[in-house]
Amino acid sequence: MELTLRELRDEDLPLLFEQWADPVAVHMAAFTSPDHMERDAFERRWTRLRADETVLNRVVVADADVAGTIGSWGEPGEREVTYWLGRSFWGKGIATDALAAYLSVERSRPLRARVASDNVASRRVLEKCGFRVIATERGFAEARSAEIEELVLRLDDPAPAE
Template sequence: MTNANITLAETEKDDLDAFFQFQLDEEANYLAVFTSKDSNDKTAYVEKYTKFLIDPTINMRTIKVNDIIASSVAKFVIKNDAEITYWIDKKFWGQGIATTALKDFLKTEQIRPIYGRVAFDNHGSQKVLEKCGFVKTGKGKRFANARQTEIGEHIYKISD
């Protein structure tokens, strides 16, 4: 994206309203797949993510484009492994924002290795991880709430 000022800010509770709206998009939800059982339950969404804001094992940032909330990126720990997650508002897809923001995030998030899991058919997200130095290390399967079936996933890892 040309002439865009992309910044990362510590996520605040007020940001969660925008994040909730982003994940309501059906196409985005389908591609993200690893979502909550009821993505329309705003109360549950805000309660869940409010807890994440005070969890010291989670590093959650709001991505802004020209001071407008465009997305989020976070590191969390599951089964002793650090993992990355991000979500981009659909109107910002294909503009390099996720790649730029994730590269910036990885400069400040020092834990390595970090893993990323991506639906087998989410080629855009796979490209973002690869451009940021992640390497495909395996495959898995997971139940995708958005699709109501088990699907394949690619597992990525960055070590340095």
């Protein structure tokens, strides 16, 4: 499978919103905003992200199909990475390959990530790329309407994916 990362295009937004609004994916992500499922809020969020010079976002393209997004934000020493793939792209190694490729673009270290503790697949993606659990926190997961456990992971040095 050929995987590339590229800049976001306006024509990507409708498909990305479909991926973003998938209830199964939302449940797995857990920590979403209250307006997560609203199209206008989605577009406002992307307008803000695209205008913010501290945010580094890329679209994940797998065999010419938009598979999702990956990005990072925050001040040096506190930057966090996040990714979101459409469910039809899960379980194929795309997230791991995308994160490994992204880490050659996003060179800030340390780099943090957060994942719901029961999101085993996403945790595994992060660990394959060198992230290690450094803390466990409890927080309110909007998508689940409950407080859940969240893992905080950190990447200190670049590490190749397995």
